[in-house]
Amino acid sequence: EPEVTQTPSHQVTQMGQEVILRCVPISNHLYFYWYRQILGQKVEFLVSFYNNEISEKSEIFDDQFSVERPDGSNFTLKIRSTKLEDSAMYFCASSLGQLANYGYTFGSGTRLTVV
Amino acid sequence: DAKTTQPNSMESNEEEPVHLPCNHSTISGTDYIHWYRQLPSQGPEYVIHGLTSNVNNRMASLAIAEDRKSSTLILHRATLRDAAVYYCILRDPGANSKLTFGKGITLSVRP
Numbered sequence: 004e005p006e007v008t009q010t011p012s013h014q015v016t017q018m019g020q021e022v023i024l025r026c027v028p029i030s031n032h033l034y035f036y037w038y039r040q041i042l043g044q045k046v047e048f049l050v051s052f053y054n055n056e057i058s059e060k061s062e063i064f065d066d067q068f069s070v071e072r073p074d075g076s077n078f079t080l081k082i083r084s085t086k087l088e089d090s091a092m093y094f095c096a097s098s099l100g101q102l103a104n105y106g107y108t109f110g111s112g113t114r115l116t117v118v
Numbered sequence: 119d120a121k122t123t124q125p126n127s128m129e130s131n132e133e134e135p136v137h138l139p140c141n142h143s144t145i146s147g148t149d150y151i152h153w154y155r156q157l158p159s160q161g162p163e164y165v166i167h168g169l170t171s172n173v174n175n176r177m178a179s180l181a182i183a184e185d186r187k188s189s190t191l192i193l194h195r196a197t198l199r200d201a202a203v204y205y206c207i208l209r210d211p212g213a214n215s216k217l218t219f220g221k222g223i224t225l226s227v228r229p
Contacts, residue, residue: 007161036216038162046162046219059216094161096217103150103209104169107217109161 005029009095009110016085016117024080024113026095035078036096036107037070039063046094052078053101085117122206124223130196131228138191138223140206145186148211153180153191154219155202162205162219165191201227 008027016022028035037049051058052070069081078097082089092114096107123141130136142151153165166173166180168189173180179192193200205222209215 038219045221046156048216048218051216092161096161101215103152103211103215104167106152106164106167107154107162108164112161 005108007095007097007108007110009093009113011113012111013114014116016115018087018117019084022082022085022115024082024093024095024115026078026080026110027076028078028095028097029099029108030076032097032099032108034058034098034101035070035072036098037080038094038096038109039091040094040112041088041091049080051101058101082115085115087117090115090117122208122220124204124206124220126221127224127226129226129228130193132198133195136193136196136200136225136227138193138204138206138225139188140190141188142206142208143187145208146210147186149208150211151180151182151186151189152207152209152217153178154205154207154217155200156205156222157199157202165204167209196225196227198227198229201225 010025035052040046048061050060050064067083071079092112094109094112096109098105098107152167154162156162166178168180181190203222203224
């Protein structure tokens with residue numbers, strides 16, 4: 004069964020450093036998403052991406068965050084200057100369509116620890 | 119997206135059926151009912167979705183009340199691997215309808 008692949012599985016970084024989280028969505032999917040989950044809390048939407056543009060972003064997705072699809076397969080989330088509160092699991096997801104009758108496929112996540 | 123209400127937790131025995139309830143009294147006529155689950159230390163996983171009719175797939179069944187104000191996810195034979203947080207999520211049919219997670223219901227499975 005097709006999978007969404009995320010690398011690395013765990014990233015430790017110092018406060019103020021830039022990090023790039025990588026994702027390979029399912030190849031024929033067109034819509035891409037980033038979510039995060041702080042330990043013990045809900046899974047929160049960050050951003051959706053389609054046709055090389057951001058479709059929607061949440062309040063969490065401020066100027067420190069950016070997304071890119073640099074080639075036909077990768078989808079990246081960059082945090083420019085990490086803060087302690089950015090420590091969380093980050094999940095990438097993809098979907099064949101955007102409408103409500105399509106499901107999302109999530110990756111296993113990247114655990115980001117900011118020290 | 120309209121809200122859903124789920125119990126905080128539920129326990130079941132291995133190899134027995136499990137019925138996970140979800141109330142969504144403010145559902146609109148066009149909202150889809152989605153279920154996802156999240157196993158420990160994993161990303162969310164799609165389980166099933168439906169609109170009006172009951173749905174079956176290899177993972178589970180979804181029973182939707184006639185008035186659509188509630189639904190039940192049915193795991194026909196629980197295994198230890200089914201222990202997870204299960205999320206009932208409504209999605210409107212609009213073009214920018216994203217998946218919004220609540221707290222979900224934590225299912226424990228006893229051997």
